Amino acid sequence: MTDRVRIAPSPTGPLHIGTARTALYNYLHARHVGGTFILRLEDTDQVRSTVEFEKDILDGLHWLGLDWDEGPEVAGEPARGPHAPYRQMERLPTYAAAAQQLLAEDLAYPCYCTPEELEADRRAQEAAKQPPRYVGRCAKLTIDERRAREAEGRRGVLRFRVGEGIVAFDDIVRGRVEIDVANLGGDFVIVRADGTPLYHFTVVVDDAAMEVTDVIRGEDHLSNTPKHILLFRALGHAVPRFAHLPLILNPDRTKMSKRKSQTAIDDYIAQGFIKEALVNYLALLGWSTGTEEEILSLDELVDRFDVRNVHKGGAVFDRERLEWLNGQWIRRLPPDELIDRMRPFVEAELAAGRIERMPSDEELRALLPVIQERLPTLGAIGDLVGFLWVTDLDVDPAALVPKRWDAATAREGLAAARDTIAGIGDVSFEADELEPPLRGLAEEGGWKAGDLFMAIRVAVTGRTATPPLFDTLVALGRQRVLDRLDRALAVLDREEDST
RNA sequence: GCCGCAUUCGUCUAGAGGCCUAGGACACCGCCCUCUCAAGGCGGAGAUCACCGGUUCGAAUCCGGUAUGCGGUACCA
Numbered sequence: 001m002t003d004r005v006r007i008a009p010s011p012t013g014p015l016h017i018g019t020a021r022t023a024l025y026n027y028l029h030a031r032h033v034g035g036t037f038i039l040r041l042e043d044t045d046q047v048r049s050t051v052e053f054e055k056d057i058l059d060g061l062h063w064l065g066l067d068w069d070e071g072p073e074v075a076g077e078p079a080r081g082p083h084a085p086y087r088q089m090e091r092l093p094t095y096a097a098a099a100q101q102l103l104a105e106d107l108a109y110p111c112y113c114t115p116e117e118l119e120a121d122r123r124a125q126e127a128a129k130q131p132p133r134y135v136g137r138c139a140k141l142t143i144d145e146r147r148a149r150e151a152e153g154r155r156g157v158l159r160f161r162v163g164e165g166i167v168a169f170d171d172i173v174r175g176r177v178e179i180d181v182a183n184l185g186g187d188f189v190i191v192r193a194d195g196t197p198l199y200h201f202t203v204v205v206d207d208a209a210m211e212v213t214d215v216i217r218g219e220d221h222l223s224n225t226p227k228h229i230l231l232f233r234a235l236g237h238a239v240p241r242f243a244h245l246p247l248i249l250n251p252d253r254t255k256m257s258k259r260k261s262q263t264a265i266d267d268y269i270a271q272g273f274i275k276e277a278l279v280n281y282l283a284l285l286g287w288s289t290g291t292e293e294e295i296l297s298l299d300e301l302v303d304r305f306d307v308r309n310v311h312k313g314g315a316v317f318d319r320e321r322l323e324w325l326n327g328q329w330i331r332r333l334p335p336d337e338l339i340d341r342m343r344p345f346v347e348a349e350l351a352a353g354r355i356e357r358m359p360s361d362e363e364l365r366a367l368l369p370v371i372q373e374r375l376p377t378l379g380a381i382g383d384l385v386g387f388l389w390v391t392d393l394d395v396d397p398a399a400l401v402p403k404r405w406d407a408a409t410a411r412e413g414l415a416a417a418r419d420t421i422a423g424i425g426d427v428s429f430e431a432d433e434l435e436p437p438l439r440g441l442a443e444e445g446g447w448k449a450g451d452l453f454m455a456i457r458v459a460v461t462g463r464t465a466t467p468p469l470f471d472t473l474v475a476l477g478r479q480r481v482l483d484r485l486d487r488a489l490a491v492l493d494r495e496e497d498s499t
Numbered sequence: 500g501c502c503g504c505a506u507u508c509g510u511c512u513a514g515a516g517g518c519c520u521a522g523g524a525c526a527c528c529g530c531c532c533u534c535u536c537a538a539g540g541c542g543g544a545g546a547u548c549a550c551c552g553g554u555u556c557g558a559a560u561c562c563g564g565u566a567u568g569c570g571g572u573a574c575c576a
Contacts, residue, residue: 223571
């Protein structure tokens with residue numbers, strides 16, 4: 001049988017970095033071995049699950065390019081795959097049947113303990129320095145006793161009998177793991193009093209029903225795996241293989257969390273990280289090719305991926321490295337592609353009022369040679385060249401005066417530069433045509449070219465760090481360059497008056 | 500507390516008994532390039548391979564213990 005793997009997110013929050021990586025590893029495995037990648041929504045936590053989160057997760061996975069072979073119906077699109085539905089709240093009858101089966105075979109039993117009773121048990125165990133576990137008060141209730149509770153109007157939960165013994169399994173990444181059933185905390189609840197099933201139960205029923213062969217998931221489920229194995233056996237199903245992935249960590253090495261790190265994929269998208277970089281980075285967080293290759297596309301990753309090489313230790317999420325990879329991938333984007341991906345970020349600048357007009361695609365294309373290698377993220381576009389799309393520039397008078405110069409020199413230099421530039425015709429307004437005369441001017445004035453250029457740069461852009469000056473002048477256009485130089489001169493004059 | 504898992508430069512990692520005076524990358528520092536900023540090139544600093552014992556002619560690699568960290572221990576997933 002070919003491998004069947006799945007990603008089973010819970011729509012209780014936006015797509016999380018950790019979920020994205022788990023999805024990626026499952027996807028890479030499926031594609032590498034020619035297996036099937038299934039998406040299943042685990043929405044049994046009705047209190048926290050929302051359709052908005054569900055959409056967010058699906059959109060995020062699509063954005064990353066992780067397309068599934070089998071999954072739920074979404075927005076009119078019918079469900080794909082032979083085991084629909086793929087949304088747990090639509091599979092309630094399946095769980096009810098499985099629960100009925102366990103109950104009939106006495107592998108599970110109704111428990112009528114109240115929250116108060118359970119809380120008291122827990123407290124007593126704590127006081128006695130015992131590990132918390134269900135004491136089994138309802139484990140041996142007779143049929144009559146059960147009826148009596150029901151008659152009192154009590155609604156029981158369903159508990160699974162864990163029995164005793166050692167549960168062992170060979171985890172693909174961790175090797176052999178053995179856990180004594182005695183440490184599982186006693187018979188655990190598989191169906192709530194309101195009849196809805198719990199995670200440990202649904203995950204097993206579904207993995208069995210969907211014929212999942214390899215469960216590739218986060219390490220936080222490692223300790224729960226014996227419960228799953230017991231359930232698979234009780235239900236009479238084959239136990240799948242397990243591969244527990246190392247956790248992604250906060251800088252303090254605790255499990256990555258919203259409190260301490262940015263965990264939503266959305267946020268990275270909004271900042272201008274591109275999917276190629278995110279996929280590449282996530283793939284290498286906890287796995288490596290074993291070679292020194294590190295810039296890898298999704299296809300190249302598929303080609304090289306092997307779950308058996310996944311690491312055991314957790315990995316700290318390093319944003320700096322992600323940014324570096326992002327820059328690498330931005331530089332590899334074809335021009336049209338870059339423009340398409342950049343446009344929303346320029347639009348966002350416009351919407352935020354940081355620029356005043358939307359540049360055309362031609363304008364953006366002309367800029368590409370000087371900005372492509374200067375963008376660590378797409379969101380940096382406004383910061384880099386936003387000065388091109390505003391009418392009035394705020395210029396700090398102090399910045400107009402290069403370090404080695406005084407105000408008078410700056411005034412003189414800028415005035416001379418204005419004349420020189422004014423003398424260059426519109427048709428000749430190209431980088432190659434601008435540089436020689438301005439260098440000549442610096443020489444005549446006895447200035448260092450760098451100082452003159454810096455004064456001009458600040459005058460026309462308002463910044464000390466910009467793309468190359470002459471390309472920048474061309475992008476601004478002759479008239480705007482002259483206007484801004486005039487304004488800068490006026491600013492310098494005003495400063496002089498006020499001192 | 501109990502159970503489980505983990506531990507190589509600050510970070511991501513290479514490493515499957517001799518090729519390791521531990522390699523690469525990010526970040527950091529310096530130099531080159533250069534009109535600034537990037538990008539790129541070159542170089543540097545940075546790891547007693549958590550610790551202690553053992554096995555072996557030889558251990559980052561095998562075994563045992565200790566420590567530390569993390570995860571699990573819900574009518575969350």
